[in-house]
Amino acid sequence: MTQDTTSNPTDFIRDIIDDDLKTNKNNGKVATRFPPEPNGYIHIGHAKSVCLNFGIARQYQGTCNLRLDDTDPAGESMEFVESIIHDIRWLGFDWEDRLFYASDYFEKIYQFAIELIKSGNAYVCSLSPDEIRELRGTFTEPGKDSPYRNRTIEENLDLFGRMRAGEFADGAHVLRAKIDMAAPNIVMRDPIIYRIKREPHYRTGTKWVIYPMYDFAHCLSDALEGITYSICTLEFENNRPLYDWIVERLITGLRPRQIEFARLNLSYTVLSKRRLIELVQEGHVKGWDDPRMPTVTGLRRRGYTPEAIRNFCAQIGVAKNDNLIDVALLEHCIREDLNEHAPRAMCVLHPLRVVIDNYPENQVEQFECANHPQNPEMGTRKIPFSKVLYIEQDDFMENPPKKYHRLGPGREVRLRNSYVIKFESMVKDDRTGNVLELHCTYDPDTLNGPPADGRKVQGVIHWVSAQHGIPAEIRLYDRLFSIEDPGSEENFVKYLNPNSLEILTTCYVEQNLKNAEPGNQYQFERLGYFCVDAKDTAAGKPVFNRVVQLRDSWAKIAKN
RNA sequence: UGGGGCGUCGUCAAGUGGUAAGACACAGGACUUUGAUUCCUGCAUUCGGAGGUUCGAACCCUCCCGCCCCAGCCA
Numbered sequence: 001m002t003q004d005t006t007s008n009p010t011d012f013i014r015d016i017i018d019d020d021l022k023t024n025k026n027n028g029k030v031a032t033r034f035p036p037e038p039n040g041y042i043h044i045g046h047a048k049s050v051c052l053n054f055g056i057a058r059q060y061q062g063t064c065n066l067r068l069d070d071t072d073p074a075g076e077s078m079e080f081v082e083s084i085i086h087d088i089r090w091l092g093f094d095w096e097d098r099l100f101y102a103s104d105y106f107e108k109i110y111q112f113a114i115e116l117i118k119s120g121n122a123y124v125c126s127l128s129p130d131e132i133r134e135l136r137g138t139f140t141e142p143g144k145d146s147p148y149r150n151r152t153i154e155e156n157l158d159l160f161g162r163m164r165a166g167e168f169a170d171g172a173h174v175l176r177a178k179i180d181m182a183a184p185n186i187v188m189r190d191p192i193i194y195r196i197k198r199e200p201h202y203r204t205g206t207k208w209v210i211y212p213m214y215d216f217a218h219c220l221s222d223a224l225e226g227i228t229y230s231i232c233t234l235e236f237e238n239n240r241p242l243y244d245w246i247v248e249r250l251i252t253g254l255r256p257r258q259i260e261f262a263r264l265n266l267s268y269t270v271l272s273k274r275r276l277i278e279l280v281q282e283g284h285v286k287g288w289d290d291p292r293m294p295t296v297t298g299l300r301r302r303g304y305t306p307e308a309i310r311n312f313c314a315q316i317g318v319a320k321n322d323n324l325i326d327v328a329l330l331e332h333c334i335r336e337d338l339n340e341h342a343p344r345a346m347c348v349l350h351p352l353r354v355v356i357d358n359y360p361e362n363q364v365e366q367f368e369c370a371n372h373p374q375n376p377e378m379g380t381r382k383i384p385f386s387k388v389l390y391i392e393q394d395d396f397m398e399n400p401p402k403k404y405h406r407l408g409p410g411r412e413v414r415l416r417n418s419y420v421i422k423f424e425s426m427v428k429d430d431r432t433g434n435v436l437e438l439h440c441t442y443d444p445d446t447l448n449g450p451p452a453d454g455r456k457v458q459g460v461i462h463w464v465s466a467q468h469g470i471p472a473e474i475r476l477y478d479r480l481f482s483i484e485d486p487g488s489e490e491n492f493v494k495y496l497n498p499n500s501l502e503i504l505t506t507c508y509v510e511q512n513l514k515n516a517e518p519g520n521q522y523q524f525e526r527l528g529y530f531c532v533d534a535k536d537t538a539a540g541k542p543v544f545n546r547v548v549q550l551r552d553s554w555a556k557i558a559k560n
Numbered sequence: 561u562g563g564g565g566c567g568u569c570g571u572c573a574a575g576u577g578g579u580a581a582g583a584c585a586c587a588g589g590a591c592u593u594u595g596a597u598u599c600c601u602g603c604a605u606u607c608g609g610a611g612g613u614u615c616g617a618a619c620c621c622u623c624c625c626g627c628c629c630c631a632g633c634c635a
Binding site: 010011035036037039069071072074075129132133136137138139140141142143170171173174183184185186187188189192194195196197211213214215218232234235236237238239240241260262267273315316317319320321322323324325326328329331332333335339340344346373374403405406414415416417418420446448449450457458459460461462523524525526527528550551552553554555556557 | 561562563564565566567570571572573574583584585592593594595596597598627628629630631632633634635
């Protein structure tokens with residue numbers, strides 16, 4: 001169904017905001033942020049969060065900042081920052097001048113740490129990583145205090161300053177919040193808030209050798225930016241008490257509130273950064289923008305539109321239930337968009353030569369065809385017809401089953417936008433028995449209507465004039481995995497769909513598509529939606545990616 | 561089982577004490593020069609289970625069951 005764009009979505013987060021607005025909690029202010037770490041490309045799960053955060057800002061006339069959460073230099077890079085910026089813009093969102101980096105707050109965050117030490121709420125711990133883990137306890141046993149827990153403020157200040165100055169080796173000391181080693185929530189057992197890490201940062205270079213941990217940096221970054229709603233995914237629910245603990249101690253006035261929602265899971269693909277990286281690095285796909293990837297860049301290259309992705313995000317809703325969204329919904333959303341906007345064209349994937357015996361040898365007719373069957377405003381184009389054509393191999397059967405409406409011995413069929421033709425004979429390969437060529441005759445009176453004698457012609461098939469068609473490479477994509485929830489399998493690579501990509505090199509598209517614009521989508525009638533590949537298309541030599549197939553009720557009938 | 565969270569149609573998801581929205585999927589049918597689109601129709605006497613409160617419960621209470629998250633100097 002088409003979304004009513006005048007009505008805003010509703011969900012538990014918006015309910016909270018509505019309540020806050022009623023009580024004027026933040027003086028009517030609504031400020032969100034989207035905080036990706038620049039260590040990978042964003043995917044459709046991020047898109048859900050982008051739509052949520054930017055969508056809320058738009059709906060309530062508030063703001064949404066883009067903040068790169070770059071507190072761990074390992075793996076972070078400008079390449080990822082740029083891709084993230086590009087992808088979010090492409091999705092249709094704007095942060096104006098509010099592009100921020102957690103790394104820009106390093107000095108301020110450091111000062112906050114000093115403040116925490118001074119108030120007796122943090123200490124430098126000199127245990128080894130193993131020892132810290134040891135003393136942390138388990139789910140059922142409380143932890144034990146670090147022997148360094150009661151260092152004096154002066155000593156802590158001195159040590160922390162020297163940590164920053166680079167006097168110690170990586171891992172020699174950490175700064176910890178002094179909370180409660182017996183807390184039932186493990187997050188609260190004196191969490192580490194600063195570590196020494198001699199790793200050059202893509203933005204701050206070697207200026208810092210200590211970096212704040214997520215729990216410390218994130219809430220303070222939110223506060224620094226005046227965020228009112230810090231929306232994140234469910235796995236951070238355990239961290240919320242720490243978020244509040246820090247903010248309560250260091251921030252006066254407006255304090256941001258963390259709200260968690262369930263992250264997106266999509267069937268037949270994986271959405272965790274770790275797994276996506278593995279797919280790329282181990283060469284299971286051809287890169288982050290492989291059209292089979294659920295990344296925004298992959299979806300874009302596949303031919304998905306921002307509208308379809310936004311609509312998908314609106315349809316799935318926002319809640320706290322773990323979910324596994326049927327990829328059929330995503331496919332529905334792109335079909336819905338492309339059905340309305342993509343111009344139609346004809347293309348033969350698996351060509352079968354057809355000679356129209358009663359058509360003059362050198363004649364060529366140009367048929368004026370609608371670019372869209374329901375929308376005349378999309379105009380028309382000319383398609384050449386001649387004696388020799390290509391049709392789809394599937395559209396001819398020597399021994400057709402019942403209900404098959406296409407071509408076969410003794411049968412007639414309508415050529416889309418053209419004449420009705422009748423089967424006359426076929427030429428077979430002597431050795432293999434394969435049908436090499438069909439001979440048909442056409443009925444010249446059927447161009448603009450059904451046969452005058454009332455004959456019923458049920459089938460309509462697509463075609464391309466052999467001498468006019470443009471050879472094209474067409475890539476047929478299918479789901480990347482063969483099981484619904486590969487993300488739940490430890491050895492998920494085992495379930496890759498071996499047929500997720502089929503490359504066809506003997507296809508013919510109508511000549512109008514010879515110089516089709518990279519990135520543009522078309523509906524190849526009766527086949528599906530296709531997108532001109534933006535990377536591998538060369539002048540006059542188009543490469544198409546299949547976005548999604550058309551719904552195919554024949555396929556269902558044929559199965560039975 | 562120490563803490564946190566979640567259980568409403570195959571998949572999502574509304575519903576917040578007044579008698580189960582919607583979407584996708586699926587199944588029929590109409591129309592059709594795309595077996596597409598569009599259009600009709602059907603699709604939870606029941607809300608994880610069992611008790612209880614109430615005139616009335618998916619919504620309140622009790623107990624039970626199941627699933628997810630947390631023991632990175634990742635985010």
